[in-house]
Amino acid sequence: MEHTLTISIQDYLKNIYELTSNGETASTNALARRLNVSAPSVTGMVQKLASSRPALVEYQKHQGVTLTKEGKRAALEVIRHHRLLEAWLVRTLGYAWDEVHEEAERLEHVISENFERRIAAAMGNPARDPHGELIPTADLKMPLDDSTPLAMLRPKQTGIVQSVKSPETELLRYLEGLGLVPGAQIEILAYSPFDHNLTIKIGRKSFVLGFNITSRILVEEI
């Protein structure tokens, strides 16, 4: 029952997990974009994953892909590795939160279960990575997330930043400069309905962010 999952396959599963977390299927094109691979390559791989036994994905021509139970487990394993590694790199090697992604991206595929257990234990089994993202538990369940996208908040509402979903170094640095990091208290000052810009206050500073950014930040309303 044990597959040997290649690095490529692990990457496909991880990305399918992320694309389907909203309940929709993952399209060939969307996957191709994320994986930096051509669309035909995705079709081929997805066909293979669907016909492997046990199947890792559910797939109907032209209908997009979803993960099977086995595929989801494997995806969560990779995501757990990734997020634990990010936390580990920040906490024990002094990496900045914007430089861990790339390193974790390569390490996630090669660490043993032993390594995983050891870093998790050494950190006291953290619930979130440095970007505030939830870390799947050791038995591979993704904890419930009760946060809302910052983009949904309106003037007068306040919240605490939970997580920032982005692998882009530049954006992360920019947000850090604004103080917009997990844990920060924010208040919405204004909303412009046409461009979906929000004016946000943190401490005494305030600034305006577009939907592009606010949709990628999750907050806990208070």
Added chain:
Amino acid sequence: MEHTLTISIQDYLKNIYELTSNGETASTNALARRLNVSAPSVTGMVQKLASSRPALVEYQKHQGVTLTKEGKRAALEVIRHHRLLEAWLVRTLGYAWDEVHEEAERLEHVISENFERRIAAAMGNPARDPHGELIPTADLKMPLDDSTPLAMLRPKQTGIVQSVKSPETELLRYLEGLGLVPGAQIEILAYSPFDHNLTIKIGRKSFVLGFNITSRILVEEI
């Protein structure tokens, strides 16, 4: 001038380095055995490495392989990664000295220079790994090793164990049980010329080891 060295190539170079450290060329068969690969596969890869520009190995049909300057640099880089990782795993994650090899074997190919620098600095740039093997310096020179194989010592001689060259968990555990680890003080009690067995004393215990083992242990004579 920057090659992209695949994991396979890195493994070839590392093993060629080790096989040629005695000044001889590395034979196709010896490499095949170490890499767990067929002899024809080695021939093919070695031809490729010899004709790449810049060439990573020197190779003449039927004459075995040696590393070029570039190949040696690349090999030392991998070996530095490996040994730093072993030290890191033991020191910060509490791995036992006999379980680090396998983990380091996979991680060595994917860590960044940034990661390498950080763990080296965090450990204060250690000179040796947990097996006592010398770690190539940051500028990729292998420090001189003034130690002698234990197998060369004769009764009355004493020394301090420097390193144990073996990836085998069982042997390492066995030696640890005997107290034969880097740093241990030893004295030779007896030598049998026919089978090359040595009787060795550590603390109050003494035991007999065959050439197979004594040739893989390096000591500093005192």
Added chain:
DNA sequence: TACAATATTTAGGTAGACCTAAATTATGTT
């Protein structure tokens, strides 16, 4: 020095993960 044993290489394939170009299916308008 000749020849068997051993080491190495050549020849011809395979599997995985890609790619481009061309064909097909879906979709969104008008």
Added chain:
DNA sequence: AACATAATTTAGGTCTACCTAAATATTGTA
């Protein structure tokens, strides 16, 4: 409802790193 556009798949390759079987060198020894 028809058709252009976009999304997806099929067809046909490539490249890397393997493999086995067969051919060829090298070597040690009779």
